[in-house]
Amino acid sequence: MRTESDSLGQINVPKDVYYGAHTQRALNNFPISKETTHPEIIRAFLEIKQAAAQTNATSGNLDRAVAKHIVDATKILLSQPIDLTMFPISDVQGGAGTSTNMNVNEVVANTALEQVGRARGEYGYVNPNDHVNMGQSTNDTYPSAGKIALIRLLEPLFSELTLLVDALGNKADEFSTTYKMGRTQLQDAVPMTLGNTFHAWLKPLRRDFKRIEAARNELYTLNLGGSAIGSGINVSYHYQVHIVPNLASITGLPLEQAHDLFDATSNLDSYVALSGSLKNLAVNLSKMSNDLRLLSSGPRSGLHEINLPSKQAGSSIMPGKVNPVIPEVVNQVAFEMIGFDTTVTAASEAGQLELNAFEPIIFKSLITGIEHLQQAMNTLRINAIDGITVNKHRLSQDIDLSVSFATAMAPIIGYKEAAKIAKESLRTGKSLREIAEKKNRFTESELAHIFKVEDIVINARTPEHGLVLHAPKTTV
Structure with missing residues (x-):
């Protein structure tokens, strides 16, 4: 174990981990889900830390050597699949995401320290808050x-x-x-x-x-x-102007x-x-x-x-x-x-x-x-x-036995008379066509139209695609 401290005091952290005090407290406080913060959120956070270090360096607020260590650390972390053992906090957490932000700050800082031959937790050289999080807040x-x-x-x-x-x-x-x-x-x-x-x-x-x-x-x-x-507190105007364009360049997104x-x-x-x-x-x-x-x-x-x-x-x-x-x-x-x-x-x-x-x-x-x-x-x-x-056989059978063709009869003999024929078909079990032929209410051409499904259904792949019924242009 190694001992780290924050504003709440000291806390023990496993010796070999890349995270620090804030992450350890979050692990203790939020044992909610076995799922951790999504790797894509971590990836985006690392890109934000990289852009922030570059921007703070060019503004003169961050020592260029420290900025380079931070940028190098983020590039190392981004060059490989996100290691969730480094980012173990539950995706359901209190604090509006502060724990995830600090988790990333700590991992970046300790990765940078490792690259320059310093011990993890030696934050006097690269600090999670003062350097990695410079110009930032969990709010943004x-x-x-x-x-x-x-x-x-x-x-x-x-x-x-x-x-x-x-x-x-x-x-x-x-x-x-x-x-x-x-x-x-x-x-x-x-x-x-x-x-x-x-x-x-x-x-x-x-x-x-x-x-x-x-x-x-x-x-x-x-x-x-x-x-x-x-409020923009502790943020330089240079940072405000350049941070998003710099991040857009890193992510390749039109931010x-x-x-x-x-x-x-x-x-x-x-x-x-x-x-x-x-x-x-x-x-x-x-x-x-x-x-x-x-x-x-x-x-x-x-x-x-x-x-x-x-x-x-x-x-x-x-x-x-x-x-x-x-x-x-x-x-x-x-x-x-x-x-x-x-x-x-x-x-x-x-x-x-x-x-x-x-x-x-x-x-x-x-x-x-x-x-x-x-x-x-x-x-x-x-x-x-x-x-x-x-x-197809089942579909054809359903159509043949259907009384729905009465709908095509309605424009010719009226809704009420067409309904009577439909009800008689259902009551007697006789086909709609058989009953319609016995009624002598339709010409042969009308019957051919009424019961020809190809004429009733018009198909076309158009924005107005749908079912269209055409009544024959004849009079009774």
């Missing part, structure tokens, strides 16, 4: 690191969302002339195509992409240089400096907007998964319109049973994201005066939601959508 570094992490983690989500939309579009094309019954309130409605169904699923996802993208764009504005509550550094809420509305957009995506994915489970239900006593790929045995007691496990897991991720949205909203609202203390749970919720949605879309596409096949 923690939200900035969190935003950068979110921006990066959204990229694979956008990629998966695009791939899923493309997969749905391919199935829409494949099934563009596969006719089926549409349903409203789980009751027979009118004919459509299976392609219509896939288009109805992909369009909300396109809107989700735009909503998430708009929310992401709000994350690029950082309040670095604001220091404590945005912008907030015009009002006193924005102590750290753009919490942007977190709420992002969370809401992710929730919308989750709801649309869940609705699609509900439909997939219904359409594939059976195989003998359900709708059984489509076949989902068989992925694993569905029962420990019923031989041969196969369950829709992929849509089920997507549903569960959606339920989780809906809960995360509630958490983010509550945590954002709970902030008081010049600081929100609950950003750790906000970032945990957003990051977990993003990663789980990304993986859910991946497995939905690969293990479900791409392998869907159709039971």
Whole structure:
């Protein structure tokens, strides 16, 4: 063990660790979760420390030799996968993220000390607070690191969302002339195509992409240089002007400096907007998964319109049973994201005066939601959508037995008379066409039109894609 001290006094720290007193106290105080602060947040923090050291050196406030040691230390730490044994603090923590900020400060300082042949904890040469944290506060570094992490983690989500939309579009094309019954309130409605169904699923996802993208764009504005509550205390003007451009150069992201550094809420509305957009995506994915489970239900006593790929045995007691496990897991991720949205909203609202203390749970919720949605879309596409096949015989049978063609009769004989024919078909078990022919209310050309599903359903992959019914231009 080695003994370190802070403003609370002395504390023992394991001899070989790179963190120090503040991190050890956090480990003692926050045994909440086995999950640690996300590596992308740590990565962004290290980049912030590098940019801060460079900026403070050029301003003349930080000795250039010390700055170089700090920069070299961050480069070493960034050159390899984030070692979570160095950053062991729970991702749920009190203190508004101060413990994570100090954890990074201590690891950078001790890495720098090691590189110059000094002992860990010898902070008189490179100090976590006075040197690594110069010009900074948790108020501006923690939200900035969190935003950068979110921006990066959204990229694979956008990629998966695009791939899923493309997969749905391919199935829409494949099934563009596969006719089926549409349903409203789980009751027979009118004919459509299976392609219509896939288009109805992909369009909300396109809107989700735009909503998430708009929310992401709000994350690029950082309040670095604001220091404590945005007052800019102990921060040079040079630092305020140059820190974000320097960080943008290091990260490769188009980051912008907030015009009002006193924005102590750290753009919490942007977190709420992002969370809401992710929730919308989750709801649309869940609705699609509900439909997939219904359409594939059976195989003998359900709708059984489509076949989902068989992925694993569905029962420990019923031989041969196969369950829709992929849509089920997507549903569960959606339920989780809906809960995360509630958490983010509550945590954002709970902030008081010049600081929100609950950003750790906000970032945990957003990051977990993003990663789980990304993986859910991946497995939905690969293990479900791409392998869907159709039971054409069942679809044709449903259409042949349906009384929905009465809808096409209504423009000719009126809604009330068409309803009578439909009810008679249901009551007697006779086909709608058989009854319609006996009524002598339609010409042969009208009957041909009414019962020709190709004429009733018009398909086209256009922004206005949908079901269109045409009445024949004849008079009775």
